[in-house]
Amino acid sequence: MSPHRRAVNLATLLTQTARRVPGGDAVVRGERRINWSTLDGGVSALAAELTARGLRPGDCVLVHSVNEIELVQTLFAVWRAGGVVAPTNARSTPGDIAVIARVCRPALVVCHDADRGHAAAVADTVGPLRGEPLWIAGTGPDAVATVAPLDGTGPPVPDSAVRNGDPAWYFFTSGTSGSPKCAVLTHDQMGFVVTNHIADLMPGLSAADASLVLAPLSHGAGVHLLPQVARGARTVLPTAAGLDPAQAWELVERERVSNMFTVPTILKKLAEHPDAGTRDHTSLRHVVYAGAPMYAADQEHARAVLGDVLVQYYGLGEVTGNITVLGPDEHDRPAPDGIEFGTCGRVRTGMQVVLRDPDGMQTAPGEPGEVCVAGPAVCHGYLDNDEANAAAFRDGWFHTGDIGVFDEHGYLFLTGRISDMYISGGSNVHPRDVEEKLVAHPGVGEVAVLGMPHPSWGEVGVAVWAPADGHEPGESDLREWLEPRIARYKLPRHYVRWPELPRSGYGKIVKRTIRDRLLGQGWTDGGPGSPS
The missing domain is CATH 2.30.38.10 (Luciferase; Domain 3)
Incomplete structure (x- = not known):
């Protein structure tokens, strides 16, 4: 087989949908409603501008922005022009961006106007770029809205030819265990992922559907966007700067949202918000959650509030989410002997x-x-x-x-x-079992269990926890709760209360940061120091 066979450019998802349903809503944000034809025209105009600024096929474009309509436009414009997108989390600092730029060596930058320091950090790191940065939500001659207005005008630009193995997306890990690594996602690989997401996560997805975006488009939510484009389902972007459950439920009701991509922390907050019980969410069919395990107690509450609409998938960025899937009708599957939490599902189709x-x-x-x-x-x-x-x-x-x-x-x-397991007194301890039981305590909102150095035992378990709203259990309460529920060798030696646990920009509890903070607070002789 020839290694140079033609692949399908990801931008073709938009090309085909704009031809099929030109007048349908593509992206909605606030009062703005952009149809497929208009989005396609804006993508062509921006692709032409990127090429005029020096972008060549295979070049990287670093894209840094909160979720905006122009961010969606930029992703497809880079692909249409033959470039590779390197989206970065909007919460990243200029220093974080510099680390990423050193790896992917971007030729151009498209950046939110509020984060000009981030674009400067890229230039300081890699040297002069091929052209000046373009600004999302900006004004002036270098604004995306100026060079590529979403007004339905401008000549079409064909999707660049790509081959099997050509990179489409430089997908950076969230950096929870060290420096971020860059997984190379190719056009042909992503074509499979889009098809698989539709088959396994959202069967029946069509132009009649609507998808609510509640996580950064730079990561899993951006992958989730692609099936919506492929099927002509509209994407709804909230206007709130961060997660606003009240606005989310208002949008679900108003836009008749049928699917959304979340992580467990987001899903927990949505299900616990009062509006989940008053707003009409009967349109929801697939509430997809991924990115980290969801504790059984939180999962059960979300199902009680939302009904059987939860779809869990397990997967890493390197496998683009495609490892297992657990459908709405599979969440009650019993666990094997010795395991007291639920399954993450069956193997994804074709994997x-x-x-x-x-x-x-x-x-x-x-x-x-x-x-x-x-x-x-x-x-x-x-x-x-x-x-x-x-x-x-x-x-x-x-x-x-x-x-x-x-x-x-x-x-x-x-x-x-493997990296979470610790050895205490010669016994292997996997923290998840302990965490599942602790978070089931009504006074515990979130918890992370990890091993910390001890002079006699090698490592001892430490439960770092944050209280649930309106509760304040003591350490003795947590010990008494755990003792009858778990083997003695798994019991944490210390219980450390923090107001909240540190999370990555994608919502994962970061144990590396917790460990560093404990050490920084004076962990000595197997015991915690004073909280800071």
Whole structure:
């Protein structure tokens, strides 16, 4: 087979939809409603401008913005022009952006007008760019709205030719365990992902649907956007600067939203908000959540409030989310003996997942092993990172670093991460089981359990927790709650109360940051220092 076979440019998703349903709503934000024809024309105009500013096929464009209509326009314009997008989280600092720019070496920058310092950090890091930055939500000659207005005018620009293996998206990890790595997502790989998302996560998706965006388009929500474009479903962007559950439920009711992409922290806040019980959300069919395990107590509450509309998927950025799926009718699946939390689902269509022991042997059902993945959704590799590639891609499999157990029917139960496991007094402890039981306490809002150094035991368990609203349990309450529910060797030695736990820009609790903070507060002789 020729390695130079033609692939389908991701921008073609928009090209085809704009031809099929030109007058349908494509993106809605506040009072603005942009139809498919207008969006397609604006994408062509911006693609032409990027090319005029020096963008060449295969060049990287770093894109930094909060969720805006012009961000959607920019992503497709870069692809149409033959470039590679490197979207960054809007919460990133200029220093964070400099680290990312050093890896992906962008030729151009498209940046939100409020974050001009971020664009300057890119130029300071990589040197002169091919052209001046373009500004989202800006004014003047270098504003996206000036050079590529969404007004339905401008000549069409064809989608650039791409080949199998050509990069489309430099997808940066969230950096929860160290410096971010850049997974290379290709046009052909992403074509499979789009098809798989429609088949496994949102069956029946069509131009009659509407999708609410509640997470950064720079990450999983951006991938979730692509199936909406492919099927002609409109995308609804809130105007709030951060998560506003009241506005979210108002939009669900007004726009008859049928699907949304969330992470567990967002879903928990939505389900606990009073408007979830008063607004009409009967249009919802698929509330997709991913990015981190969702504790059973939170999952059960969300189902009680929203009904059987939850769709969980498990996947890393390197596999573009395509490892397992748990549909609305599968959330009550029982766990194997010894596991007291739910499954993350069955293997995604067209993918293969095996569990391997430390010697590389495949484990049997009921036996734990590292989750290893193969299939068309696995990324091309890490950009210019031989060490990371060697560690992650071994024996033809992508190694996730997650530990799991299959039941006899092929449903996967995640028990923890290799990096999270700690050894206390010679016993291996996987924190997730402890966390599940602690968060079930009515006074615990969120918790992270990790191992910290101890002179005698090697490591001891530390439960860092934040209280639920209106509750304030003491350490003795938490100990008494846990003792009858878990083996003694798993019981945390210390319980540290913080007002809230640190999270990444994508909503994950960051244990590395918690560990660093505990050390910074004076962790000595196996005990915590004073909180700061």
